Amino acid sequence: MTVAGQLRHRLRFEAPATKADGAGNFEAGWQEEFTVSARLQPRYGGEAVIASRLTGTQPVLITVRRSSQSRRIISGWRAVDAHTGVVYAISSPAADMEQDGAFLEFIATTGRGD
Template sequence: MAAKTSAGHLRQRVAFDERPPVSDGYGNSEGEFAEVFSCRAGFTYLRGGETVIAGRLEGRQPIVVRVRASSETRQITAGWRMRNLRDGAWAGSSGEEYWTGPLYAVRSIAPTEDRRWIDIMVESGVAA
């Protein structure tokens, strides 16, 4: 993103989901993803690097997502996933709901130098 980010650059609305630890009785401790919060975000699609081009050939798209730094956004970790609320919706019956849009796996989180923003590297086309 540009060096000077303002609220006008946050054109997308995204939701962040966390997989809470829930025991299934067989020694596994991962449950289904649940939405933690949603916020405004700006997207920067990566292009040009060798690994980025190779990822596109495999159906992956890395994106840097910039959000405002807050108590909510500071709790995001690499095990979370992100959904763009403009590109999908929940569908199905109450017990069998699924997201119709793309899902993005959170890969890394880095605050900017002025600590007002957080840059989150996400990737579509991979398991979260």
């Protein structure tokens, strides 16, 4: 059971965005959406091969309060720790695992070079 006191991290959620450079080209980037308190629970890590290199990855379970903002989070977004700058790539849609309507949980991964 998640309680409010466990939401000890400040995460900034960002959505993918493209920007025009004025010369007809577009750059991929990130658009800040909102910042909320969250709980981070590390899961078993692993290794992935990215660009022909072995890279350590760390899956985490992110828990946030359910709100009109947090219900918009989808896979493909990312969360950035406001204090450490660690980037978490969201890889799952929102789930209400406790089925109480108070919190949403997401699976995310860090260490992928995102």
